[in-house]
Amino acid sequence: MHWTLAIGLFVATVIGMEGFAYAMHRWVMHGPGWFLHASHHRPRTGNWEWNDLYAVIFAIPSIVLLAGGVRWGWWPGCTWIGAGIAAYGAIYFGFHDILVHRRIGHRHVPRSAYMKRIMQAHRLHHAVETKHGTVSFGFLWAPAPEKLKAALRDSGRHGIRAPRGENPVA
Template identity: 75%
Template sequence: MTPLIGIPLFLATVVGMEGFAYAAHRWIMHGPGWFLHASHHRPRKGRFELNDLYAVIFAGPSILLLAGGMRWGWWPGCTWIGAGVAAYGAIYFGFHDGIVHKRLPHRFVPRSRYLKRIVQAHLLHHVVATKAGTVSFGFLVAPKPEALKAELKRRAGAGIRAPGMADSGRR
């Protein structure tokens, strides 16, 4: 497969992963997968949390597609799609775990309106301690913080943490 077809397929996969990540976060992680994801909404004890297993789970299809496309003679597009899934995972890890939750040491301070909006939306997601009642499930696309605050207020503060626990100690 030529790069003229592969690169757009790769980019479409990265963009499409946002929809997949939104759905997985909203209906799996905040649904039947809460037993793993709950650890991400509580103060972390140590370097890892059960929620980190989702990275392993979601890496599986990427590895399978890469191996299938490169080693096992599958359709060559599988390689580009697998690389797109891996790229989305790397972007997610760097931004979400590195910048938002500061699991990696750094001095980066988001200055652009876009990055500030994404960080604030994710922190607003964490003000709710339960699997229900949360807002903002996306990663690359997030509603305006004002809209998220209004939605939390409309819900009468159901599940909101006590003052001082809004970021669940993750900053």
């Protein structure tokens, strides 16, 4: 396989994974897969949460494509597609688990407009603790925070987490 096609497949896969991740997050994780994802919308009590099983589930196609392309004689493009899926997973882990949720301690403070926007969008997503009424399902792209805040207001505040110290049943 020509190297330009290989790199093109890799880059297209990484970009395409954002659309796939959006769809899975919006219609599976906040739908029938809520039984696993709900743990991610609650305070974590240990190092792991049920939602972490999604990382294992989403790694399977990458592993199979990499093995197929490298070991089992499949079309060489499978290797590059599998590598693109793995790269997106690594980017997701770095952004979502390390930077946003601080599952590994660090002192990084976002300074770029992009990082501020994406982190604020993810925090607005977590302002809702139910599977309904949430906003911003992407991981590497997000609408402007003003649009997300307006969408939360328009949702009738359904499922919005009460500020710390307030009684949500009041």
